Every structure is written in structure tokens, then in C-alpha cells.
Amino acid sequence: MLKAIRPALFAGLFICLQGFSFGAKATAEVTTPHREFAQQRLWLKLLQYNSDGVSEIKNDGFFFASTGRTDALAELNATLTAFTQQPQNICLFPARHQALVEAKLVEPFNYQHCNEFQEWLGTDSVQSITLVFADGYLKNPASFHGHLFLRIDSNNSGNGNLLDTSLNFGAVVPDDDDPVTYIAKGLFGGYQARYSAQPFYRHNLSYGEVELRNLWDYQLALTAQQAQLLAAHLWELSRTDYQYFFTSKNCAYYVARAIEVVSNNNLVDHNEWTVLPTDIVKRVHQPDQQLVHKISVKQSAQSSFQAQFHQLSQLEQTAVRALVSSPKQTPSSYEALTQAQQKRVLITLSSYYTFLERQQPDDPTPKQNKARVLRALLAFEPGNTLSVSVNSEPPHLSQPANLIRLSYRHYQQQGNAYALTLRPSFYDRLQPSAGKLPNSALSMGEVEIVAIDHKLEVEKIWLLNIEALNVSSTGLAHDGGMSWMIRTGAERRRLRASQPKLSSFVEAGIGKAYKQGHFTPYAMFQGRIHTQEINTDRHNVTLNIRAGVEFDFGQQKGYCEVQQPVSVTSSFNKQSLLTTCAASLFHTNHSDLHVMLSKQNEHVAQLGWSWYF
Amino acid sequence: MKKLSLALASAAVLLSVSPQAEAEVNPWQQCGIGAMIFPDNGAAAAISNIIWDLGTTAVTSATVSEETCKGASVATAMYINENYEQIETDLAIGEGEHLNAMLDMLAPADRAKAVAELRRSLQIEADLPVVKKAEALYLRAIAFAS
Known part of the structure; x- marks a missing residue:
């Protein structure tokens, strides 16, 4: 030492x-x-x-x-x-x-006098400590649940804290570990972990610009003395090692442990089985902790340009579209604008091309288009004339990850049924999207047991379910990208036949989605490899064309969709059309009420009450 | 031909800096931050260092090894190298957090004048590697700040 x-x-x-x-x-x-x-x-x-x-x-x-x-x-x-x-x-x-x-x-x-400590702090004056939450990211299993780290804030308010030191907790993973080893060691404590200090701009770049995740700042309500104490404690911790467990002793756990030095109550217990970043944010934000002074968000590159676009008038948006379609020309819709309007258009375009540049680093076109926009901007007087507002929900408003749901179902032919659904993690399409990727679902280990026809049956075991509608809200090229889904487990297709088998399956799909106000229409093409679903089945592959629309009015959130399954053997055989409408009628931080109507060869109506904890 | 003209433009920028600036460490030339750590894309380099989330990425150090490459000017150079795209955008607009952070590091006597000078001399070349543009901006910036 x-x-x-x-x-x-x-x-x-x-x-x-x-x-x-x-x-x-x-x-x-x-x-x-x-x-x-x-x-x-x-x-x-x-x-x-x-x-x-x-x-x-x-x-x-x-x-x-x-x-x-x-x-x-x-x-x-x-x-x-x-x-x-x-x-x-x-x-x-x-x-x-x-x-x-x-x-x-x-x-x-x-x-x-402590040179190394002062150098590590990066500031002569610790003003505050901020807990930073990065929204969930579905392209990396380690990032599904979001991420937490701490930042030691100095007094430089105008630079977005980009230069301030941030402390991240992470496992030390050898480069050559294969995915199976990685998961096994991550789950069962096979990795050592430690804190590491980096300037905040690296996190901003990595999370916000490349992975397109919003960064939520929870500035802690600390006295100057407490802020200095916590910063000094983080320095002490920066030289320590831990045993890492993916679900429990992870970044959220150890960040909470560090904050406990200045909190009145414990934020976490070492016996907890799962500790998620959203759990810790919610606990820190609890009124009795009195730990949060201010909440703010640094929008991702995509959210930022989308917010700028929606801030523009119709005429300005038309000019943006025209310039994106014909970047080498000056369209009349742009020329007709005032100078101030033109600058707003150019600022939005600069954000759009920055976003594209990050997402398509090997494509020279966004770079060239951005260069034209920046050259045009240089002709204007300096100053940003396009302020944007944020309408995302902060992660402390999210519902907890663990679910118990009780549902009543009425099948037209099979009669009444009662279902118990258990899910350790994380959320479905009908839940609020605070702290999560909007228009997405992520669940792991979801199990459903149904009492029907005087029998208890396992209805569903979803090991993993991810659905991500990569939504375009502007209609501009490459805003949104492909939507996708992947699901694996076992389930009964009770709407297809009255005596379904518990069929194991792997399913994946790809499609497109577009956001228009409160509505998000989408379409997907899906493929499913499965065991027999009913006794008469002679196929193990089902293709599925799926289209629908999601709606979100805050308290009411839902979707209606239609699916056309096609059994694949030596020929293609259409199954009956499957239509579903589902909605959350209201929600609180810990519960909600779902309804669902669905029809294929059988009809079902469902009313479900969920408890999140 | 185009590459040649870009190279000449780059060289002109490098040669036009003040003697004070020349006396400083050039982190690209002497510490190799462009080639060694950040090949051409600051984002890629940042990713290799930081994707922890619940903690699952190798923790590597982005600091250069030599003692001479640990000073404030190298920290500024690394910041510009990794954030060039955002700084360039902020300069074109005339304000922004990334530009402010760079000015905080450089601490010029007259920030408005420094921004005006940097805007006037900003070369927006899509085909020039980011590393080269970052190096040129750094050298101009420390020249204006000194």
C-alpha cells in the first residue's frame, strides 16, 4: 500500500x-x-x-x-x-x-499536501457529488438494467462537468473470456472488481454519444464537508478490490455502499439477492433519506437531435427534410426562412449528422454532410439559438423489477382460468418507460402458472424476452434503425388449440417502427423454432408476420396487433390470424391494472393486477 | 492530389503556431496519443475503456506511460482528441459545453476572443482524419491561449 x-x-x-x-x-x-x-x-x-x-x-x-x-x-x-x-x-x-x-x-x-489525492480529485474545490444513472441499453446484456457511477463535481458549471472525475465500479474481465465463461463467472463471483477513475467526458461519449443513453444526474444534497468526506472516501476505495457478482454485488451495490458514508440510513443490504441501479436510485430519492438536491439529464445524441427537431416549426422541419434529401443543394424551403430560422435548422442538422457520424463511423457521407452544415454555421454570429426541453421520465419513477401478477381469464371455449405470474426482472411493454429504453420490453425468468379446468399447469417459462422498437420520431433517414425481438423458453399456445403442449422455443424477429405523437406503429417478421405445440403438429418452424400499433398516454399505455403465423414443413400453411389488444389502465410506482383481449382459434379476455417490489 | 493538399494544409497549421506553443510537448508527436491510444476515433477508444454497466468490462488505463506525458497540456490534448467532433460543432455554433470545457483547460485571458480566433481559423475538412484535425486544433488553441 x-x-x-x-x-x-x-x-x-x-x-x-x-x-x-x-x-x-x-x-x-x-x-x-x-x-x-x-x-x-x-x-x-x-x-x-x-x-x-x-x-x-x-x-x-x-x-x-x-x-x-x-x-x-x-x-x-x-x-x-x-x-x-x-x-x-x-x-x-x-x-x-x-x-x-x-x-x-x-x-x-x-x-x-497530498499530491496524488489532489491529482486524482481533479479539482481544488469539491462542490458536490452526483450519482449518475445511465439508461438501460439492450445491445449488451451487462447494460440491460442501466448503470450507476459517481462524479465528483467542481465549480465549473458551464462545461457540463465534462472534466470532473467520475468513479466507476467494474469487474476485471480478461479479453479472451468467451460468452459462456463470462456469464458463469459474472453470476457466480468469478471476477475481481474494483473502482476506476476517469474524466466524465469519457462516459458522456461512450454512453450518450455512442450507445445513445440518457445520463441522469442526481446531485446529492450534501454539505461541503460531507461532499469532501465522500470524495475522500472514494479515493480510499479507489485502491480496493472486491469479488464481483452480476446480480447482487455489482456497480449499484458498491456505489450505494460508498454513499452510505453520508446517508442517514442504509441503502443496501449484503444479503439482497438482486440489486439493480434503478433500485438504488429509488432508494436514494426516498424522502426520508433527504439525499437528492437536484435532478437533471444529459440527453443522448439521438434524444438531443430529436428534441431539437420537434422544437422547430413546420416550415423549419420542412427545410431540415429538404436539406437531408439534397444536402448539396440549397432548397427553396430553406432560402425562404429568416436568418434566425436558418440557424435553428443548421443547429438541428449538425446534431443529426453528429448522431449519424457516431452510428456509422465507416460511412463518409454523414461526415461530408456535417462539414457542409458546420461551414454554413460559421457564417452566422456565435450563439446557440435552439433550446430544447426534456420530456423523458427520470429513473426513480420506474417500477421495481420484481413482479407478482394475478390474472383472471375467461376463455370462450375452455372457461375460466386464474394465472399467477412471477418475474424477477425487469419490465414489459405496458409498464412506464422511466429509466428504460422507450417502446421496449425486457424480462428474464418469467414464469406463469395457470389454474384451468381443475388442473394446475405451467403456462409459460420465458428465460429471456427482449423486444425493442427502435423508433424514429423524425422520419429522417437512419433515425430509428431496425426494431428487433428475441425470446426463448417454453409456453403453451392456448389460443391455437384447447389442449396445447408446453412447447420449447427460440424466436427472433426484425422490423421497423415509427413514432407519431402518442402512437407507434410497427411491423416485424419473426421466425420461431419449436417443439410440438399441439399433438397433431408436423412442423418445428413457424414464421410470423406481425403488425401493430403501440399507444402511450401516460397513465394508459397499450398496443393492438395482428399476427399471421405460417407453419413451415415442405410447404407453407397459414394458421388462423392472431389478434391481440392489451393495455395498462392505470399504474402506480408499485402496481398496475392490465386488460387484454386476444383471439385466434379461441377467444380470451384477461384482467390482471400486478405488484412490483 | 486532394490528400497532398490536405497534408500541406496540415503542415501549414503546424508551422504557423507560436514559439511558445512549439516549446510545449506535442502529445501526438511525443506521447503518441493519436496512434497508441486513440487510432482515429475517440469514441472507439472510450468504449474500449468504459463499458462497465453492472461491471463487466476490462478496466484498462488510458494514461500514457512517460512522465512527460502526464501534464496539463497532455490532458488537454487527450480531451480534444477524444471530443473533437463535439468541440468542432460547438465552435461552428459559437458556444457549447464541450467548447467551454476546452476553454476551461486552456484558460485564455479573453475567452470570447479565443473563440472568435478559433472559429476564424477552423478548418472543416470531412476527409481529414480526426486525429490530425484534433492535433491542429490543439496547437492553434494553445497558441491563442498563450
């Missing part, structure tokens, strides 16, 4: 500190104030103790006492001794030192 400090720094610091007088003696005595402080929440949190009284930090170098991982008092005394005998240790544990100063157990120290 001490190797982290260069010898020169040692020497310099030691000289600087010769004249300091510390409250603690060289070998600290166990006094009542020490005993009391050692049991206080702050000290236990600084040592990263869990509720079992054991520190979760594995590094021996994090502790001065050999029993420091389990004995808070021993660690306190050893820390006091270490600070007294070798003051350079203060620079390795400035948060501990700050806490001890506030408890009047040691004398103050000027942390500006």
Missing part, C-alpha cells in the same frame, strides 16, 4: 509534518471516546462494514490492524497510531482523517 506514494513525496510530507502536534499518542490508548467513535455509523461505514460487522473490502492494505476487517476499535487505534507515526498515511486515508478531526480525536491536516 505504501508503495503507492513516491519516496520523494514521503520525504517532503514528513518534513512538512514534523511540526504537527497530534491529539493521539504514538501508541493510542483505548479511551471511552475511542470506544464510542469506533461503534458509530460513520466509522463503520468508512471501514465498509456490513450488517454482520465484517468489512467487504478484501485488501489487507485497507486496514492498519491485522483484525481490522472485523474489529472496528482495533482498526481505529491502529489508524490513530499510523497517522501519528507516519503522517503520510493521512494522504492514503483522508476520509478517515477528516472523520477523526470532526470527532476531535486528531488535529486538522491540510490535504492540499
